Amino acid sequence: MELPAELRERLAVIRGDLLRGRLSGSVSDAGWLACDLIGAGVDTPAIVDLAGHALSIGSMHEIEPLIRLVLSECDMPAIDTQREPWAVAHEVAHAVAERTLPISAGTGFLITELMRRCGYPSEITELMILIDDWESIRAAPPTDEEIRSRAGKIAIAARRRLVGDPR
Numbered sequence: 001m002e003l004p005a006e007l008r009e010r011l012a013v014i015r016g017d018l019l020r021g022r023l024s025g026s027v028s029d030a031g032w033l034a035c036d037l038i039g040a041g042v043d044t045p046a047i048v049d050l051a052g053h054a055l056s057i058g059s060m061h062e063i064e065p066l067i068r069l070v071l072s073e074c075d076m077p078a079i080d081t082q083r084e085p086w087a088v089a090h091e092v093a094h095a096v097a098e099r100t101l102p103i104s105a106g107t108g109f110l111i112t113e114l115m116r117r118c119g120y121p122s123e124i125t126e127l128m129i130l131i132d133d134w135e136s137i138r139a140a141p142p143t144d145e146e147i148r149s150r151a152g153k154i155a156i157a158a159r160r161r162l163v164g165d166p167r
Contacts, residue, residue: 010033027063028054030067037074
């Protein structure tokens with residue numbers, strides 16, 4: 001389903017929050033996002049249910065299962081981090097490259113959670129250097145497109161490792 005960029009970005013932020021293990025924002029914000037999704041023509045039972053929370057003051061924890069369902073219905077399911085590390089790395093890197101996960105959430109997770117679990121691969125190490133130590137190798141910080149491109153390369157490397165291609 002093709003969503004307007006602004007709605008995709010709002011959903012991606014929620015997806016990033018779930019990846020980090022904590023939902024930010026308010027129940028009301030989530031409800032209004034659902035209202036905006038309905039306004040954009042995305043009308044599923046879960047989205048309608050979430051829209052009913054537009055004026056709520058409950059906790060995000062209470063509606064997390066509903067938020068996860070809405071993300072899945074919008075083709076941005078929460079990322080299962082309990083799988084094989086390279087499978088998670090593939091999904092996270094691919095999501096960064098495809099703009100379905102914020103750069104900060106995805107690259108932070110790749111570097112802090114997956115680099116060690118994947119055996120310190122050069123692809124993730126190079127991403128870390130590009131983000132954290134760019135001053136020593138270039139005059140300007142990396143652009144979002146450069147980071148997304150690097151994430152795409154990590155996704156390709158992860159896919160190769162998953163299928164047993166050591167390249």
